[in-house]
Amino acid sequence: MLSPSAATATTTIYTTIPISGTDVISRSFQNVSTFLSRSRPWPEFFPAVGNFDHPGSLSGAGLRLKLNSKYFIVNYAIIIFTCATFSLIGVPIALIVYGLIFLLWLVLYIFREDPMAMWGHHVSDRVVTVGLILVSAVAVWFTGALTNLVMGTGAGVLISAIHGVLRNPEGLFLDESDAISNGLIGSRPRPENCQRADFSN
Numbered sequence: 541m542l543s544p545s546a547a548t549a550t551t552t553i554y555t556t557i558p559i560s561g562t563d564v565i566s567r568s569f570q571n572v573s574t575f576l577s578r579s580r581p582w583p584e585f586f587p588a589v590g591n592f593d594h595p596g597s598l599s600g601a602g603l604r605l606k607l608n609s610k611y612f613i614v615n616y617a618i619i620i621f622t623c624a625t626f627s628l629i630g631v632p633i634a635l636i637v638y639g640l641i642f643l644l645w646l647v648l649y650i651f652r653e654d655p656m657a658m659w660g661h662h663v664s665d666r667v668v669t670v671g672l673i674l675v676s677a678v679a680v681w682f683t684g685a686l687t688n689l690v691m692g693t694g695a696g697v698l699i700s701a702i703h704g705v706l707r708n709p710e711g712l713f714l715d716e717s718d719a720i721s722n723g724l725i726g727s728r729p730r731p732e733n734c735q736r737a738d739f740s741n
Contacts, residue, residue: 627692
């Protein structure tokens with residue numbers, strides 16, 4: 541029998557009660573919808589030509605890529621997905637199979653927040669991950685279109701990287717803290733630094 545400490549070490553702790561697979565999929569789709577709603581307007585993604593220029597240095601290019609990746613992450617994801625889809629148009633079966641596999645990864649792994657239960661039994665994250673990997677491997681072997689998918693995905697990543705380096709991020713701020721750090725607005729004074737008015741007179 542395992543000691544109490546060993547039993548604790550091998551037990552997965554969840555903050556929520558495992559829910560059915562149907563509810564997990566439903567919540568995952570809601571998370572996907574929320575993620576896509578964060579997409580920046582495409583006119584902002586492709587602004588006037590004046591917003592594109594040479595970064596000037598390697599460090600500047602890296603900083604641009606980092607800032608633009610944070611701001612346009614959803615747009616970049618859409619571009620990569622679109623390029624991967626176009627690369628499989630010539631192989632309809634592969635397009636359908638890979639689309640279903642990608643959907644499974646989205647709802648059962650990437651956007652899943654709750655532990656899952658099936659037929660009254662808890663399904664661990666390890667089982668879900670191994671199952672997805674096996675299904676993906678079988679799909680790759682069955683379709684034989686991995687090269688097309690890699691080339692399409694690579695093209696999407698390359699397009700996103702070029703945009704991230706050439707798009708001048710000046711004026712793009714994720715939130716108030718980013719605007720403060722870039723000097724767009726002043727920081728709010730802390731309460732302890734504020735001088736108290738003297739009403740004794």
